[in-house]
Amino acid sequence: MDRRQPRQDRQVLMIPYGRQDVSQDDIDAVTEVLRSDFLTQGPAVPRFEAAICAATGAKHAVASNSATSSLHVACLALGLGPGDILWTVPNTFVASANVGLYCGATVDFVDTTPDTYVMDADALEAKLTAAATAGKLPKIIIPVHFAGQSCDMNRVAAMARSYGVKIIEDASHAIGARYLNQPIGDCAHSDICVFSFHPVKIVTTAEGGCATTQDDELAYRMGLFRSHGITRDADRMTMDAPGGWYYEQLELGLNYRMTEMQAALGVSQMKRLDDFVARRNELARRYDDILSDLPLTRPAQNPDAYSSYHLYPIQVENRARVFKALRDNGIGVNVHYIPVHLQPYYRNLGFRPGDFPQAESYYDHAISIPLYAGLTDADQDTVVAALKRSI
């Protein structure tokens, strides 16, 4: 048997850039499920979905096994397919763009703002105007609430609606965040909003995602695509059910279901959502304060937004040297994000350096320093001391 040795070359990091916060209550919630009748397709997933609705004000929530899956079913529910176009931003995780390609659509990007690194409403306006003239409007745009901060959704939504373009918010970073004092996820400015529950995000289900919407039909269709395109609802069937065993496959769906253990963890974690976000904000204010004298750029705050602070991205000169010095000191810094269009896979589709200059110049200087609810003030001082030495 192949007995894997632990990797020796992997550095043990003292302070990671992000980390889950799992309590005894969380552990008890998961073990309780393991002793119950249902490990999947039981009562915990609907309970988790209800908790997401309660926290966001959404009418519907459809949980899945990842945000990537939720973005995919969101695109499918909106009818994205071959011949269609999807736009997102380059400053995001590859999944925001890949889901368009999964559906056979063409993907393009809208550049980001120089100070908050989210979709630039001016760039969107210019690109929409040109696309309308060329008859190449996107079917869907996916703005990303980078680091937990909403983009200018008022303007983005007004423009998209005027051109009949659908909006999916990639709020993977932004559960617990607010825009104009309303919770992200209420879909006041979008058709669908998607959250991630990967362990580095705000609350976790290990792997997991959720899509919210106010629209009954979109919720139904996302639920359908999440589970093989199968319905057991007699009202949705095309034929009369001959008996209780009967179900119908209506679409080519997938198996993107969340397990009961994941959902139970999520229900338990959601009880601490406000505390997690408050602590992240407190730590961010502390970084703002302690870092104010250093030669670096701190993340700007949009006064319309209350950020959930998934990340605290700074910009420095000589990023590679600072990054290495911090890693060598046991500080688990990271970079968010390598612009998606510069990935080899996307270069093969024709994208080039220089296509999205704002996202590229931000990337050249970006470092995300540790930020998570369990980070202590002392940990934070250790990070700042190492940062001071390295700059």
Ligand SMILES: *Cc1c(COP(=O)(O)O)cnc(C)c1O
């Ligand atoms: C984490 C993340 C995703 C993917 O989330 P998964 O739950 O890991 O699939 C998508 N978009 C953004 C912006 C993310 O940060």
